[in-house]
Amino acid sequence: MAKFDIRHTAKLANLGLSSEEEEKISRELEEILSYVNKLNEVDPDLIGVEPTSHITGLENVTRPDETSPSLTQTEVLQNSKNTHNGMFKVPAILEDL
Amino acid sequence: MKYQPVIGLEVHVELKTKSKMFCGCSADYFGTEPNTHVCPVCLGLPGALPVPNRQAIDWCRMIGLALNCQLASFSKFDRKNYFYPDLPKGYQISQYDIPFCDKGEIILSSDKKIGITRVHMEEDTAKLMHQLGISNFHFPKETTFPISNKEKYSLIDFNRSGVPLVEIVTEPDFENSQEVVEYLKKLQQIVRYLDVSNADMEKGDMRLEPNISVREISNLKSQISNELPKYKVEVKNINSFRFVEKAINYEIQRQGELLDKGKTPIQETRGYDEVHNRTVSQRTKEEAQDYRYFPEPDIPPIRISESQISNLKSQIPELPTEKKNRFIKDYGLREDQAFQLVETRKIADFFEEAVKIGKKFGIEATAIANIMINKRVDWSRMLPAELVEAIVKSKREDLPAMELENIISEIIKKEGSAVTNYKRGKSGSMEFLVGKVMAQTKGKGNPNQIRQKIIEKLGEKS
Numbered sequence: 001m002a003k004f005d006i007r008h009t010a011k012l013a014n015l016g017l018s019s020e021e022e023e024k025i026s027r028e029l030e031e032i033l034s035y036v037n038k039l040n041e042v043d044p045d046l047i048g049v050e051p052t053s054h055i056t057g058l059e060n061v062t063r064p065d066e067t068s069p070s071l072t073q074t075e076v077l078q079n080s081k082n083t084h085n086g087m088f089k090v091p092a093i094l095e096d097l
Numbered sequence: 098m099k100y101q102p103v104i105g106l107e108v109h110v111e112l113k114t115k116s117k118m119f120c121g122c123s124a125d126y127f128g129t130e131p132n133t134h135v136c137p138v139c140l141g142l143p144g145a146l147p148v149p150n151r152q153a154i155d156w157c158r159m160i161g162l163a164l165n166c167q168l169a170s171f172s173k174f175d176r177k178n179y180f181y182p183d184l185p186k187g188y189q190i191s192q193y194d195i196p197f198c199d200k201g202e203i204i205l206s207s208d209k210k211i212g213i214t215r216v217h218m219e220e221d222t223a224k225l226m227h228q229l230g231i232s233n234f235h236f237p238k239e240t241t242f243p244i245s246n247k248e249k250y251s252l253i254d255f256n257r258s259g260v261p262l263v264e265i266v267t268e269p270d271f272e273n274s275q276e277v278v279e280y281l282k283k284l285q286q287i288v289r290y291l292d293v294s295n296a297d298m299e300k301g302d303m304r305l306e307p308n309i310s311v312r313e314i315s316n317l318k319s320q321i322s323n324e325l326p327k328y329k330v331e332v333k334n335i336n337s338f339r340f341v342e343k344a345i346n347y348e349i350q351r352q353g354e355l356l357d358k359g360k361t362p363i364q365e366t367r368g369y370d371e372v373h374n375r376t377v378s379q380r381t382k383e384e385a386q387d388y389r390y391f392p393e394p395d396i397p398p399i400r401i402s403e404s405q406i407s408n409l410k411s412q413i414p415e416l417p418t419e420k421k422n423r424f425i426k427d428y429g430l431r432e433d434q435a436f437q438l439v440e441t442r443k444i445a446d447f448f449e450e451a452v453k454i455g456k457k458f459g460i461e462a463t464a465i466a467n468i469m470i471n472k473r474v475d476w477s478r479m480l481p482a483e484l485v486e487a488i489v490k491s492k493r494e495d496l497p498a499m500e501l502e503n504i505i506s507e508i509i510k511k512e513g514s515a516v517t518n519y520k521r522g523k524s525g526s527m528e529f530l531v532g533k534v535m536a537q538t539k540g541k542g543n544p545n546q547i548r549q550k551i552i553e554k555l556g557e558k559s
Contacts, residue, residue: 012387013187014180053173053392061397065114065152068121068136076132076140076255084252086131090182092227092249 004030100311100353103325104271104345108284109304110263110294111221112156117259118220119147119190119396126256127300139259141185147395149174153261154197154218154399156293158409160263161198161216163287163416168409171400172197174218174393182253183222191219191264193390197399204418205279212268221260226252263294269308269325274345277307278338286417290442298336305341307332309348311356328364332376335369344369347376420445428452428462437470444469450481458489504537505550516555527551 006026010017017025044051073086082089117124120138137145158168175193201213228250265284271277285296285303296303310326330348335341352362367376415423417439424435424445439445448469452462468474468488476484509516512533519526527548534547 008387012178012180012389053394054397056397058397059400061148062151062154062399063121063148065116065150066121067116067123070122070134070136071140073130073132076135082250084250086133087226087252087254088132088182090251090253093182093225093251 004033098353098357099314100349100356101314102272102345102349103269103310103312103329104273104277105269105308105329106267106271106277106280107306107308108265108281109306110160110265110284110288110296111302112153112261112263112294113302114150114153114156114261116150118150118153118218118261119259120145122259124260126260129256131254131256134256135258139185140255141187141258147190147393149396149399150261155409156261156291157197157216157218157263158401158406159291159293159413160265160288161201162410162413163291164198164201164203164213164216164265164284166198166201166213166216168198168401168406169195170402171195171398173398174396175390176393177219177388177390179388181222182251183225183258185223185255185258189219189222190393190396191390192217203280203283205276205283209270209276211270211276211280214266214268216263216265219262219264221257221262223253223255223258226254228252269310271307274342274349277345278342281305281338281341283417286440290414290416292414292442298338301336305335307335307341307345309345309352310362311349311352313356328362330362330364330376331366333366333368333379340369340371343371343374344376347374351376414442424448428466430463430466434463434466434470438466447476447481447484451484454482454485455488458485460485460488464488501534501538501542501547501550504534505547505554508533508537509551509554520555 004026006017006022006029009029010022077083077086077088080088112124114124116122117134117139120136122134122136122139124134126134138147161168172192172195174190176188177191177193178188180187196215196217198216199214201216203211203213205211228248267280271280285298288294288296288303294302298304308329308331310329312324312326330352332344332348335344348367355362366379368379369375370377420439421432421435424430424438425432428435430438438448448465451465451469455462455465465484465488468484469476474484474487474491476487479487508530512530515526515529515533519530530551531544531548534551535542535544
């Protein structure tokens with residue numbers, strides 16, 4: 001299996017990792033991946049189980065188009081470090097324009 | 098060198114459900130106070146459980162059916178991962194390998210088929226406002242606000258986050274901007290007929306992203322004629338049909354000029370700048386977009402039976418093209434008349450109702466069509482019965498023939514010198530006489546008819 005590209009993945013997740021962290025997390029993630037890869041060794045025909053992304057057996061869990069009360073603006077913003085005019089304030093994005 | 102444009106289109110249509118896609122917050126966010134239609138689900142708080150809105154799923158499938166798509170009997174939602182502040186969860190719930198609908202088409206007036214690759218369901222993102230400290234780029238939708246200081250920051254309003262969005266993707270079948278605009282108008286008309294979206298581009302209910310590339314015409318006749326160019330340029334920030342045409346034409350020219358110089362345009366995302374009518378590079382895709390899709394673990398898969406599909410089909414109203422053909426056949430309208438009368442369901446229904454009532458008064462469907470199209474009567478605030486009444490009344494108001502005869506005789510007697518002048522060949526005198534008659538009838542009667550009658554009368558005398 002190809003070596004896990006920790007820098008690429010960290011970049012996509014917008015995470016800054018120290019070189020120690022890179023090494024540690026890379027090792028851990030590789031272990032997890034090889035563990036999960038064990039599933040590829042299973043012959044589904046042999047055990048009679050189809051691959052699936054859900055194990056509950058549930059299907060079509062939906063809701064009717066009805067509204068329910070939302071939070072208040074005060075509640076929504078209460079855990080935010082920075083707000084302005086009822087909005088969340090975050091560092092500038094699109095700076096590279 | 099000559100180039101042939103190769104254009105594909107992604108259109109996002111916001112559905113007009115009452116509630117959002119995965120929670121009960123109101124989806125009607127336009128013009129509301131920021132962050133007042135929000136809950137833990139659409140804020141992406143840990144532990145919140147999204148539950149799909151079944152009305153939105155049905156509407157997505159109805160759009161697919163109206164575009165002649167196949168419906169997937171088994172489908173699911175997937176997570177599309179990317180990091181951006183308008184996406185609080187770090188992923189958008191969308192559909193990856195099994196969209197609700199695929200393989201459809203829209204047929205243009207030239208009979209050319211535009212292939213629909215897929216129609217899938219997803220959630221809208223939050224709205225961002227940027228304080229960039231620079232004003233070199235104008236965002237029509239994601240407003241850049243006035244610069245008050247040098248500080249750079251962005252503001253987020255989550256009211257739009259989680260509003261149901263249907264994405265309609267075409268094959269790269271368009272060859273020019275006119276085809277794109279015709280397709281978009283048809284698509285807008287169809288979703289409005291289905292009554293599932295207002296599809297108002299200025300309000301952002303309908304958003305489009307063309308991807309454009311060009312290939313050399315000289316290659317067309319050789320074997321590689323169907324090979325697509327090795328790059329494509331995606332254009333964002335287009336909020337009107339007029340601008341889509343301009344943006345595409347600009348790109349075709351820009352790319353052609355690069356190719357003329359022996360350069361290959363780079364694969365990138367560009368934004369349309371409506372102020373300067375140009376496109377500006379936004380983001381170069383150094384690496385292929387890596388969304389790391391995987392099945393949404395919080396939402397069990399979605400299945401639809403044949404009988405449910407039939408039920409959805411039965412809910413689809415008569416669509417514009419079928420209606421137009423029926424109007425031509427049933428009411429003897431011309432193609433262009435029928436085309437105008439099916440513009441909206443409201444106009445078409447008004448016309449048919451007026452025809453039904455008009456029949457009782459001996460008024461032809463074509464007469465009603467003419468009056469509606471020529472706007473001879475302002476029917477915009479009328480009921481169909483009122484329009485028919487107005488037509489009947491105007492007929493009754495036509496001057497009785499005897500009365501007109503009498504008025505003409507009277508005027509000829511009174512305006513002897515004008516009559517004489519006319520007989521001497523002064524044609525202006527005729528207009529004078531017609532005017533006099535019209536003054537007497539208080540404007541009733543048709544001037545041409547009156548002129549004809551006067552000529553007849555004078556002929557009798559001499």
